[in-house]
Amino acid sequence: MGRTLSLIAALLALLAPALAHADPADIDAAARGVVRVVIISNDGEEIYPVSHGTGFAVGQNLIVTNAHVVRDAMNDEDLRIGIVPSGGGEAVYGQLAAVNARNDLALVKLTGSLRLPPLALAGRPVEGAGQVTSVGYPMNVDRAQGLAMADIFRSTSPVKSLGYVSGERPSRQFDTILHTAPIARGSSGGPLLDPCGRVVGVNSFGADNEGGDAEFFFAVSNRELVPFLRANDVEPKLNDSVCRSLEDLDAAEQERLEREQMEAMQSLAQRAEETRELRERALLKAQLSVAQDREDRMALAFVLLLAAFGIGLWGWSRHERFDAEAEDAELHRRKINIAFGIAAFLVVVALIAFLTRPGLDEIDRRVAAEMQEGATESGGEDPLAVNSGGDAELVCRLLPERSRITSAEAPDIEFDWTAEGCVNERTQYGYASGSWSRVFVPNEEDAVSVNSFDPDRRVFRSERYLLPRSAMSEAREARSRYSAPKCGEEGAASQLGDLQGEVLGQLPHQPNERLVYQCEARH
CATH class of the missing domain: 2.40.10.120 (Thrombin, subunit H)
Known part of the structure; x- marks a missing residue:
């Protein structure tokens, strides 16, 4: 046996x-x-x-x-x-x-x-x-x-x-x-x-x-x-x-980040190639259109000068034969003056047409306008980058494949976020080491929660540490030694980021639970 x-x-x-x-x-x-x-x-x-x-x-x-x-x-x-x-x-x-x-x-x-x-x-x-x-x-x-x-x-x-x-x-x-x-x-x-x-x-x-x-x-x-x-x-x-271990999640997260980076690099290379091709097409189009506009302006100036020369010649010939004693002398003088005035006007217009013909710098402006129009038609900016790091009204939904849930429920989360790290106009988040976070040490539950938010990727994360009573008492004591600054106070984010360090330093290396949410704008 x-x-x-x-x-x-x-x-x-x-x-x-x-x-x-x-x-x-x-x-x-x-x-x-x-x-x-x-x-x-x-x-x-x-x-x-x-x-x-x-x-x-x-x-x-x-x-x-x-x-x-x-x-x-x-x-x-x-x-x-x-x-x-x-x-x-x-x-x-x-x-x-x-x-x-x-x-x-x-x-x-x-x-x-x-x-x-x-x-x-x-x-x-x-x-x-x-x-x-x-x-x-x-x-x-x-x-x-x-x-x-x-x-x-x-x-x-x-x-x-x-x-x-x-x-x-x-x-x-x-x-x-x-x-x-x-x-x-x-x-x-x-x-x-x-x-x-x-x-x-x-x-x-x-x-x-x-x-x-x-x-x-x-x-x-x-x-x-x-x-x-x-x-x-x-x-x-x-x-x-x-039931998944945090090691498995961390490995999957690292693989996901590497895959995203690779896809981003490929997308960047593809966009660079598309931009290059778009620029080449825009440059050729701009060069042709500028050359055509220059030729049109110069032809217009030439035609206007010919017309001015003809009208002026007609006026000069009438001026040579002008008889001041004739009965209609005043009428003839008026016609001659009008002819000379029209000729002078046409010369000025021809000069303006010649001087305002497009120069080579116009090619660059037309290329830039063409590129901007092409970018708008292709979809514009990355939707996640819009309002990146700024104020937003968000709804966040759990990503089970990136989470580890051992006990807590995980309903959807709604909150308002400001660029200064204020949630719902009352909860200030701390900023340290390039990330926003807030540590919660409740009196009614033996668990410490560390919530963090990435406003660029719009990813909300809640990590829970289920501590024994002795460790929980130490965490509560460390938390009692500081008061979290209120939203809107000068330097509140960086100040809280420093204050939370003592509590974070007492926590185990890994949490028991990790809840990862993807957030989007609330409509």
Whole structure:
């Protein structure tokens, strides 16, 4: 049996490189919402634990666990359910909200607030031979650490164990996942997670192995968990996106940027060639049109001079024969003067026509006008470059192929952006190292968000760091040491860019989630 299991593990290890690998940061982020579920008795003198299991948050004050973990509390009114958080803080009591013994699920409502982050549930079936992680509080680990039953009231981190999915099958009249991620007594009710830290099942029991610890284990699948939650008016956080690592996304992003750069270079070369051909055509056209205009002007000047010469000659001949004593002398004098006036006018017009004939510099002006007209007809400027970096009213839509979503919802985003980095006239973004960003450190959620915007490409990005309580406290302390400048203040962008540096310096190297949006003008 042992050799067979070793062979299966070796085969799974060979398959593993082709599959998604669990990210420790994602598993740690999910573990923040995992709790120890303790069944407590009170003999009148002291409070002591009777048994314990594991649970995890599916709502702000709602815990899922196994029905068999809370069975004793269901049958004995003197027993109570205690909930011990993993990240520190006081334990609280819980009350049974719903129990389904058929599929071994129970819902517990907390009587106090632990501010537990609800775990996201995988919205797609788990892949065969896919990697999974069990998270819980096995008793054998407690014993190995020398912890007595009374010690389980202390906040301790849950145990994480890695394995692989061996199959999905109905068992004990409900749908289960068979896997090899070790669990033991006390792990019951804990989540079975995919590589992105999303719940694929609730660990329930192990296969019998002649009285020893089981080497194959069963988890109640999400096909049972989701209907159970909805039947009790709990809408789970479902996430059906493909689990991808940030390394994969970064590699794809680098490949995309290189492809865009190559396409841009090719487009630039093509546009340069088109511009050259357009300029050659425009130059030839301008040269021909300028030469024609020069010839027309010079011909016009010549014709006007001939006409002026003829009229002037006629006037001169009449002037030579002019008889001042004749009866119509005044009329003849007027006609002669008119003739000389017309001749002089024609000479002036001819001179103007000659002097205003197009010069060689007119060729350059006509080429420029032709190029401008050709650029307008070909479509003008790049639409993304219009208003680049300026004021804009935008709507941004998620790009799933460039995003990594482990828990958060990603609806469309609408906002107004100004060239000074002000969003919706109230939120100033900081400018540092050539990028616009704003760091958000909320008090009501254990997650730091870093939002950034590229106004040239109109790409909005939100990166979320799901931190443990200790790291979150440090981030809140660092954030409390500065006040973000308001929109419109002088130097607000660069000032905020410097102030945010301390919080950014405390964050892990990589975020847990990355949401990438493409924005366009809002109509």
